[in-house]
Amino acid sequence: MTTTDTQIPDIVIVTGMSGAGRSTAAKSLEDLDWFVVDNLPPGLLATMADLGGRVKDAVPRIAVVVDVRSRAFTEDLHSSIAELEARGVHPRVVFLEASDADLVRRFESVRRPHPLQGDGRLVDGIARERELVREVRAEADLVLDTSGLNVHELRAKIVGYFGNDTGESSLRATVVSFGYKYGLPVDADLVVDCRFLPNPHWVPELRPKTGRDTAVRDYVLGQRGAKEFLDAYTEVLRLLAEGYEREGKHYVTLAVGCTGGKHRSVAMAEQIAARLRDEGIEVQASHRDLGRE
Numbered sequence: 001m002t003t004t005d006t007q008i009p010d011i012v013i014v015t016g017m018s019g020a021g022r023s024t025a026a027k028s029l030e031d032l033d034w035f036v037v038d039n040l041p042p043g044l045l046a047t048m049a050d051l052g053g054r055v056k057d058a059v060p061r062i063a064v065v066v067d068v069r070s071r072a073f074t075e076d077l078h079s080s081i082a083e084l085e086a087r088g089v090h091p092r093v094v095f096l097e098a099s100d101a102d103l104v105r106r107f108e109s110v111r112r113p114h115p116l117q118g119d120g121r122l123v124d125g126i127a128r129e130r131e132l133v134r135e136v137r138a139e140a141d142l143v144l145d146t147s148g149l150n151v152h153e154l155r156a157k158i159v160g161y162f163g164n165d166t167g168e169s170s171l172r173a174t175v176v177s178f179g180y181k182y183g184l185p186v187d188a189d190l191v192v193d194c195r196f197l198p199n200p201h202w203v204p205e206l207r208p209k210t211g212r213d214t215a216v217r218d219y220v221l222g223q224r225g226a227k228e229f230l231d232a233y234t235e236v237l238r239l240l241a242e243g244y245e246r247e248g249k250h251y252v253t254l255a256v257g258c259t260g261g262k263h264r265s266v267a268m269a270e271q272i273a274a275r276l277r278d279e280g281i282e283v284q285a286s287h288r289d290l291g292r293e
Contacts, residue, residue, distance in 0.1 A: 008089055009052040012063045012162075013045070015077070015136060016096030017129060018115055019103045021146045021154045022065050025096060028158035029063040038065045042076035045091070046083045068115055068129055074136060092250050095133075095140035097186055099147040100126055142251035145187040160284055161251065171245050172282045174253045177211070177269040179261030179289040188255035190240075192233065192268075197223045200263040210290060211266025220267040230268070234275045241281055261289030 012034070014025050023038075030036045037048060045064060052059035066077060084091050098106075103126050107114060114125030116132070137143060142161065146154050161172065178185050180195070200206040200216050209216045220226060237254070244252060256272060258264035266287050273285040 007060070009049060009059055010061045011045075011049060011052075011084070011089060011091040012061075013077075013081075013091050013093045014063055014065045014096070015067055015093065015133070015140075016144075017098055017103060017126070017133065018067060019106045020096035020098040021144075021149070021151070022067065022096055024151045024154050025094065025144075025158050026063060026065050028155040029162060032159065032162055034061045034063040034162070035059045036063045036065070040064045040066055042066050042073065042080040045080040046087065049084055049087070049089050068132055073132060077136060092142070093136070093140040094142045094144065095137045097137070097143055097145045097147075099186075102147045141249055143187040143189075143253070145185065147186075171241050171249070172251050172284075173241075173273075173276055174251070174284045174286065175256060175269045175273040175276070176253065176285075177256050177258075177261055177265035177287045177290070179265070179292070180257050180259055182261065182289050182292065184257070185253070185255045185288060187253050189252045191255045191257065192272075194256060194258045194264040194268045196229075197226055197258075197264050197268075199259065201260070206263070209263075211263050211268070211270065211287075212290075216263050217267045217270070220264050221271065226268075230271055230275065233272070234279075237272070237276060238279055241276075241279065260293055261287065262293060266290060 012029070014022055014029070016022060026036045026038055035052065040048065045066075048062060048064060052062045067073070081091055081093075100123065104122055107122055114122050114129070116128040117125030144154075144157060149157070176185055176188070180193075184191060197220060200209070200219050203219065206216050206219060211217060211220065221230075240252075254272065256265045256269040258268075269285055269287065273283045276283045
């Protein structure tokens with residue numbers, strides 16, 4: 001088929017852990033007018049792209065859900081993506097992740113076995129799947145941790161990423177603050193530690209406030225090294241963003257941590273998000289552990 005007969009569709013591949021919310025993500029994309037195909041064998045991705053790209057009745061945006069029900073999952077997916085790239089189609093891979101505890105709870109609530117469980121326990125199936133999808137997760141454009149999210153919250157995340165999607169290659173960033181005592185965000189591409197700054201927790205009048213309050217923000221930004229860090233890190237992020245866009249990476253999650261995720265990380269995350277917006281990058285800022293103490 002010649003280039004005059006086709007147009008290049010925008011393709012998103014939705015994959016990840018069983019029970020992590022692939023079906024919810026697919027339905028959300030369908031509501032956003034994406035053409036969604038569930039459980040497509042990876043080997044048929046190129047065929048789907050050809051069909052979707054035909055000018056007559058062309059489908060400009062295709063979302064494909066692939067998972068471990070295709071037994072040659074990893075090899076087939078890698079080869080299919082390479083084939084698409086060779087044709088000038090640059091698919092984006094969205095990987096849905098969740099903690100073992102959340103996955104177990106979800107499978108038990110619907111009383112269904114894990115697809116890789118076999119005669120073993122549920123946790124055995126989850127462990128096998130994690131190993132099988134490890135390389136795919138490492139190469140995904142966007143990793144979404146759905147632990148603790150309900151279907152409405154996951155849908156809001158999908159809408160946030162794809163609601164105004166034009167198929168262009170501009171980078172989108174999520175800046176999330178967190179507390180180290182609650183663990184690292186599993187979907188972070190980059191992690192920065194703000195514990196080098198004095199903790200407002202030890203200032204009595206600031207302790208009940210958060211990094212969103214002016215008094216805390218001014219205290220944090222007024223500390224020695226805070227402005228210098230922001231200036232230097234903004235330059236690093238600018239260089240990274242340019243490289244990510246050259247390499248076709250569309251999404252990046254930047255985690256900003258302090259001890260409890262209430263003061264320093266919140267203030268610095270807001271500043272980093274503002275600076276990225278000034279660089280022309282579309283940014284979402286969220287605060288994972290705010291209000292958790």
